[in-house]
Amino acid sequence: MGNHSDGSPSHSGTVATAGQNEVEKFQDPGLPPHRLRLADTDPRAAKRAERQVAILFGASIVGTFIFLVAYFAIDLGDSSIATIRTQNLLLGLGTAFAMLGIGTGIVHWAKALMPDHEVSEERHAIRHEEDRQAAVRIVDDIVEETGIKRRPLIRNTLIGAIALAPLPAVAIFGDLGPRPDDKLAHTMWAPQDGKLKRLTRDPDGTPIKASDVTIGSAFHVIPEGLNELHEGKLNEKAKAVVLLMRLNPESLNPSPGREDWGYNGIVAYSKICTHVGCPVALYEQQTHHLLCPCHQSTFDLTQECKVIFGPASRPLPQLPIAVDAEGYLVATSDFKEPVGPSYWERDQHERQINS
């Protein structure tokens, strides 16, 4: 491939084929002649452009005043949204005028009144060969003077030292967080001192009676005692939130071993999506589908929350529930598997829980 401006012999063929680079080319005619602007020839046009620029700068001054007036004259004391909106609008428009006035003024000035001759500047080689040679000589001299090539002992120990030196800088971040251990495998639903946890309403924490849950209802549930936690409340909530629904007992098809996890058609499932952890809170009471609003994973309640659409791969974990002596719903145990998104040790934890 030759340089595009090579003056190769003319070629009469009209079809350029592979390997034929010698086709004659059009010669560069050079920069087109400069065209004068109205303001270059007509002094009145120049005067007009000058006035326009001044008006734009004037608009900027007005904008600055609008801003200042809006800032000092509008009192947010009455805390009405309309006031805030008005102030925001005026502050913004003031700024916009102030900025656009200056900007358009300067540009108009440059376009209409400053010289508009395009000029051509030569490009220079980014690197000259003699510079390269000089640089190589200098580097050679430096290397020679350090003697690093002649003294491999120094070189090798230095490399070793530098390679190891960053390790403390990595290690010092070891306390960024605690070890995960099996924290992800347990939630607040585990019975405490033999006492089963009641299902309570989110957000107020009042317990729920089985009779409260009518067919078609969906209750957003947190474990008893969550609101009283002083530390790590949100951490526990992030694992323990549950959706409680009641449907016709005939439409539920519990698998062996899970027949007594619900009560009279009332079932509780973890609200934390098994995909990446959004709350799967959309319950369609007629189709019995649960939908995650973040990535549209869809779970079928009548098939123990099996995934029927979307990116999740695993059913939502079910919370085994029953009714206590006073008629309140309680969790008979913690979840039988870790809730929420999958993680590397998840299967290990699941086996641990069920052993």
Place this chain on the structure above:
Amino acid sequence: MKALSQKRRHPLAAIALLLMGLLVTGGLYAVATTVNQAKAQTTDYSASDVEEGGKLFAANCATCHGMGASGTKDGPSLVGVGAAAVDFQVGTGRMPMQMNGPQAYEKPRQFNEEQTKQLSAYVASLGPGPSIPEEHLLDEKGNAAEGGELFRVNCAMCHNAAAAGGALTRGKFAPALADVSGKHIYEAMATGPQNMPVFNDTNISPEGKRDIITYLKQIEANGSPGGADLGAIGPVAEGLFVWVAGLGVIIAFTIWLTSRTS
């Protein structure tokens, strides 16, 4: 509660209630109303309301919902859905449905206030169910902040945090709630129309529902403090706006800036 709800579903109970409903109307209500319905009746239905409603029902609704509203394969039984369900479905134009589809759309209502009331009276007479909420629950003077919390936990996942609506599966959707009357919002919570879950009074108390309506009406009246809300649907609208309008205006400026003046 449980025992009652099972009895309600017994076919004989439906017929018995139908007969009773035709004979005694208003008086029955006070007896039949349980915790799951609004505490009292705001509208007193007369016997003629029930009668007229029955005629309207037979002419307009019975094709799908069956004679006596006992349900067919095209429409569910309406025994026990209550006056609130009828007032919501008919009052927002969702019923009668235009055609069978994933979901009934809101459209211009086909029955006037009087007819809606008669239909409600008729369906209410079939069996006890949520009634039309009392005026004081719709006064929009509840606690907006508590209503906001309840709304975010129970409603925002479908209806969007700013009540701008959202998508459900297979063509269904949760509608935007702006311009929906407080009464209809209340009735929707109490009855769970279509795929919306039921939020009975033990789940969200009448006062809680009042707070939610207060919250919704307050944010609707407030408008967005920052200017136009771009549909209040979040970052997608914002991204679209910056690419189309923001960059569009900037490109217009760059073209002006690099063009030659005449």
Place this chain on the structure above:
Amino acid sequence: MSAKSTAEAPFVAKTKVGRVTDFVDSRVGGSPILREFGRKVFPDHWSFMFGEVALYSFIILLLSGTFLTFFFDPSMAETHYQGSYTPLYNVEMSVAYSSSLNISFDIRGGLFMRQVHHWAALLFVASLGVHMLRVFFTGAFRRPREMNWVVGGVLLILAMAAGFTGYSLPDDLLSGNGLRIIDGVIKSIPVIGTYTSFFLFGGEFPGTAIIGRLYVLHILLVPALILLMIVIHLFMVVIHKHTQYPGPGRNDGNVVGYPLGPVYAAKAGGFFFIVFGVIAIMAAAFTINPIWNYGPYDPSPVSAGTQPDWYIGFVDGALRLMPGVVNGFHFEYVIFGYTLTLNVLLPALVPAGIIFTVLFMYPWIERWITKDDREHHVLDRPRNAPTRTAIGVAGFTWYCVMWAAAGSDLIATHFHVSLNDVTYWLRALFFLGPVIAFVVTKRVALALQRKDREIALHGRETGRIVRLPHGEFIEVHAPLDEYKRYKLVGFESPSVLPAVPNEHGIVTRKEKRRAALSKWFFEDRVAPATPAELEAAHGHAHHEAIETAEQKSLSH
């Protein structure tokens, strides 16, 4: 400014300003700098301004961000909101969210600054993206600018990092759920995922550390890196000088445009104020990130329409498109007793990985295929490099499919279609879209080249129909002047470069692959018109209207 000492008598400034200038200049050596750069030439074209938009947005981000730091408190301690926004009064929330609300409602101009900051952030990343598209489609990444292309790519990633860390700071429900998704993605990483999540959040999600940590990244580390990269980027721009579009008087040995002082400096300087003004209008009249709607972060609620800001959208879209179960095959499975979550890991890392790897490698890939190691300072018009343009459009289409998928629920509600159908269509387009885009773009580019050829040889259609004496009707074509013609013909059209043996006389397998790619790259080409062709066209000028079809010379 005229402070220049001569050998004979030391220069003495006459005015006060002159004396101060001379004082500084004689100590820092400003004169040679001004002499070098004061009249440096910059080519002028609207598409060259996007880098400046990004730079100016970044300056506006620094200014507005500094204001916000004076009032923002990144603490995740619990508090009850006591500010003036009544729909949240006394609601339990973090101090971070409460202080964000205070900025919005109780500090004059705070809401405006928040909106300026957020709009500027969206514009910053958008203009970076458009700038990179411009650089790609015009071939400005070729030697000597390959490294600057890479620096630009790093800037894009840093800009996304800056955006995401900032998006999460107010600790509202929307950004909290965004963090939760990030946590889910991190946990899907094999072996180290769980530990990484615990280290990032200082324990279990959400913990009480993450906002403070993101804050330090957002206001210190990431902006410092961005600044460093901008300095390197601009330094290289100065060394390389700007590229220019092909045209009369422009070649690889010169740069044609306006001198820095005064015209270019005025235009570029004025443009800063224009960008600021446009952002101010958006912040004045259009709400962005209404955190008061979303409420404080709480792991239980979520809002319909939960999406990240647009620049993270393509990853979120990829997460949505990936099916978790296909024909009973679960993408999450247990391997040696450990859980591998490919339904999260693949979409989160693979598309972004492919896009950025190809983006960073592309200058070297093209250099290897074309064996073109010359310096290029004259840009390609996109149509004159049909295969590259087609590759770019195909890649952008792929990105856009994922981007659109992030809004699948909103597409469903706004166009009254089924959410599931939108997903099925986008899944198909994920694979088909780039192929269709490639074919269509290449055809369009070649067609435009042919159109150029025709105009160069036969002139522009005037729309004037003339009847000749013998009854024939022809349309009169107006010939181009030589400057306009040169714009259409002054480009290179490289042809296929067959495999050549190496020094041992062997054609290696790698070389054969290169030759095959070269064929794919340059097989379809339209050669620029030549003077001889123009001569021939003029010879037939009187009946060119019917002969144009035969004059087109296209080689395959």
